[in-house]
Amino acid sequence: MKIVSVEQMRQMDQTAISEFGIPDQLLMENAGLASYEKIRDRFDLQKDKFLIVCGGGNNGGDGLVVARKLFSNEAKVQVVLLSNPSKFKGSAHLNYQIAQQMKIPTQSIENAQDFETLLPAFDVIVDAIFGTGLDREVGGKYRDIIQAINRSGKPVVSIDIPSGINGNTGQVMGIAVKADMTITFGLPKLGNLLLPGFEYNGQLFVTHISFAPKIFNNPEVQTQTNDPVELPERPTDAHKGFCGKVLFVAGAANYLGAPYFAAHAFLKAGGGLSYLATPRQIASTIAMQGPEIIFQPLQATESGSIAHENLDFLLEFSEDMEMVIVGPGASLQAETQQLIRDLLEKSPKPVLVDGDGLTAVAKDPACIKFRQAPTILTPHPGEMARLLNISIGEVQKNRVEVLRRACKELNAIIVLKGAHSLIGHPDGRVYMNLSGNPGMATAGSGDVLTGTIAAMYALLKDPLLATRIGVFLHGLAGDLAAQKMGMDGLLAGDILQHLPEALQHYRRHWREMKNQNYGKISLV
Ligand SMILES: NC(=O)C1=CN([C@@H]2O[C@H](COP(=O)(O)OP(=O)(O)OC[C@H]3O[C@@H](n4cnc5c(N)ncnc54)[C@H](OP(=O)(O)O)[C@@H]3O)[C@@H](O)[C@H]2O)[C@@H](O)CC1
Numbered sequence: 001m002k003i004v005s006v007e008q009m010r011q012m013d014q015t016a017i018s019e020f021g022i023p024d025q026l027l028m029e030n031a032g033l034a035s036y037e038k039i040r041d042r043f044d045l046q047k048d049k050f051l052i053v054c055g056g057g058n059n060g061g062d063g064l065v066v067a068r069k070l071f072s073n074e075a076k077v078q079v080v081l082l083s084n085p086s087k088f089k090g091s092a093h094l095n096y097q098i099a100q101q102m103k104i105p106t107q108s109i110e111n112a113q114d115f116e117t118l119l120p121a122f123d124v125i126v127d128a129i130f131g132t133g134l135d136r137e138v139g140g141k142y143r144d145i146i147q148a149i150n151r152s153g154k155p156v157v158s159i160d161i162p163s164g165i166n167g168n169t170g171q172v173m174g175i176a177v178k179a180d181m182t183i184t185f186g187l188p189k190l191g192n193l194l195l196p197g198f199e200y201n202g203q204l205f206v207t208h209i210s211f212a213p214k215i216f217n218n219p220e221v222q223t224q225t226n227d228p229v230e231l232p233e234r235p236t237d238a239h240k241g242f243c244g245k246v247l248f249v250a251g252a253a254n255y256l257g258a259p260y261f262a263a264h265a266f267l268k269a270g271g272g273l274s275y276l277a278t279p280r281q282i283a284s285t286i287a288m289q290g291p292e293i294i295f296q297p298l299q300a301t302e303s304g305s306i307a308h309e310n311l312d313f314l315l316e317f318s319e320d321m322e323m324v325i326v327g328p329g330a331s332l333q334a335e336t337q338q339l340i341r342d343l344l345e346k347s348p349k350p351v352l353v354d355g356d357g358l359t360a361v362a363k364d365p366a367c368i369k370f371r372q373a374p375t376i377l378t379p380h381p382g383e384m385a386r387l388l389n390i391s392i393g394e395v396q397k398n399r400v401e402v403l404r405r406a407c408k409e410l411n412a413i414i415v416l417k418g419a420h421s422l423i424g425h426p427d428g429r430v431y432m433n434l435s436g437n438p439g440m441a442t443a444g445s446g447d448v449l450t451g452t453i454a455a456m457y458a459l460l461k462d463p464l465l466a467t468r469i470g471v472f473l474h475g476l477a478g479d480l481a482a483q484k485m486g487m488d489g490l491l492a493g494d495i496l497q498h499l500p501e502a503l504q505h506y507r508r509h510w511r512e513m514k515n516q517n518y519g520k521i522s523l524v
């Protein structure tokens with residue numbers, strides 16, 4: 001499913017109006033009707049009392065439609081207006097006039113105390129304060145009222161987006177309504193799906209408000225959910241060479257976990273031959289954990305990291321490989337960092353760079369910018385900040401645009417990791433992954449991801465698709481593991497062990513997971 005910015009949503013609205021002649025009023029009516037239907041399905045219209053909290057824009061207008069539908073079905077409703085009704089324009093104004101003529105109980109609220117006095121008499125709150133028009137921090141009485149809503153403990157239905165969440169970034173603009181259910185219109189906004197905004201929705205529903213598919217499938221919208229696709233079968237006569245040969249250049253004296261997790265995850269995700277080039281001194285120790293891995297012992301520096309003199313050997317050895325994965329646990333030793341840069345610059349093979357490899361790239365990004373073969377980078381927000389020389393706060397505040405910029409500047413497919421990981425391509429496409437859980441924030445989890453992406457590359461031979469499906473499967477393995485053992489104390493090894501089950505589950509259920517947006521967005 002496509003995911004839109006606030007500006008793109010407005011553009012779509014305009015297209016619906018100008019190209020298809022759907023009047024503005026009809027869009028608002030559709031929005032209100034879909035919201036009403038979800039409310040009717042969830043609550044008891046005979047018993048529950050509904051408080052509709054309206055701001056002065058079109059989000060408030062949608063709230064007035066919901067109020068009218070409830071009122072006309074003889075539910076007990078009260079509208080509260082947080083801004084002067086003279087502010088309503090267009091369809092919102094029309095719906096205000098109708099509400100007045102129908103004598104729907106309506107009250108203007110001047111301060112938060114009056115609001116708090118009203119609250120106890122109601123069972124359900126409908127939040128139509130701000131939608132996509134929120135353009136500044138929430139303060140004054142709005143802040144106090146949102147706080148009162150959140151403290152009330154009553155079920156809250158948010159219209160379009162929880163009030164206080166920025167529609168483009170998912171950031172909380174000072175304070176935001178914590179909803180139990182959100183009905184969003186047209187398509188999900190970035191702010192509905194990016195964290196922390198996503199958490200504020202409660203259950204998220206989308207209604208296309210009668211947009212033509214041409215509008216909501218618009219190819220110019222380049223951000224979308226990371227939907228699973230069908231994987232090719234393993235042929236009956238498959239041999240291990242067929243399932244891919246990749247080389248991991250990873251590990252140092254003190255970093256034995258990262259190379260193991262990465263190289264082993266490749267095998268657990270269905271890869272054929274996993275070669276691990278690692279300092280001689282640690283190879284046998286890692287081999288005890290993962291005897292299926294094939295070792296290429298390397299010369300080491302004094303501190304036990306990979307020495308620069310291995311460069312020619314690595315280039316030669318990788319000639320026969322489908323992909324070279326560089327960096328997990330390779331250390332920040334200066335000589336090793338230079339080896340990584342030289343290897344990346346000179347290797348004509350597809351490469352995946354993670355961990356300490358990303359630090360090497362950050363120091364001199366020219367080593368990847370002009371590569372002809374595909375480059376995949378898998379930074380967490382800290383590593384992304386280092387790659388672009390900005391702060392982590394700047395990365396997290398605007399993950400989608402930061403990722404787009406990085407992909408273009410670095411000429412790479414990039415996974416910006418973290419909850420709802422993003423996968424970006426230099427052509428501007430961005431995919432948002434919906435699998436995974438916070439239990440996966442654990443050491444080594446990212447190394448398991450690199451091996452999984454490499455395995456998908458061996459299977460799919462398409463770097464973007466492999467990265468997307470690798471990220472999805474890694475999250476799915478984490479979810480399957482968490483279903484069994486909970487999220488606390490989930491280890492990278494548990495994610496690794498669940499990769500085969502994740503693949504089996506994926507092959508059986510990819511279509512449902514796609515159609516149901518991994519259970520995170522329901523279409524109404
Ligand atoms: N397909 C669609 O897109 C459709 C969209 N529709 C609906 O339209 C909504 C967008 O409507 P919108 O543009 O009128 O803006 P909206 O969210 O009501 O907010 C503007 C109001 O908030 C105020 N305000 C803002 N920030 C503030 C702050 N911090 N503190 C205080 N006040 C603040 C601002 O005040 P002002 O800046 O004028 O002082 C103004 O009064 C969208 O979310 C969806 O629900 C549907 O009807 C059908 C089709």
Ligand SMILES: Nc1ncnc2c1ncn2[C@@H]1O[C@H](COP(=O)(O)OP(=O)(O)O)[C@@H](O)[C@H]1O
Nearest residue numbers: 380417418419436437438441443444445446447
């Ligand atoms: N809250 C979360 N929800 C979903 N996935 C997460 C969350 N936190 C971390 N992850 C995933 O776990 C992995 C952690 O990788 P990384 O930060 O590189 O850890 P490490 O370096 O310890 O291996 C990434 O794939 C990331 O997307």
Ligand SMILES: [K+]
Nearest residue numbers: 130159161163
């Ligand atoms: K809202």
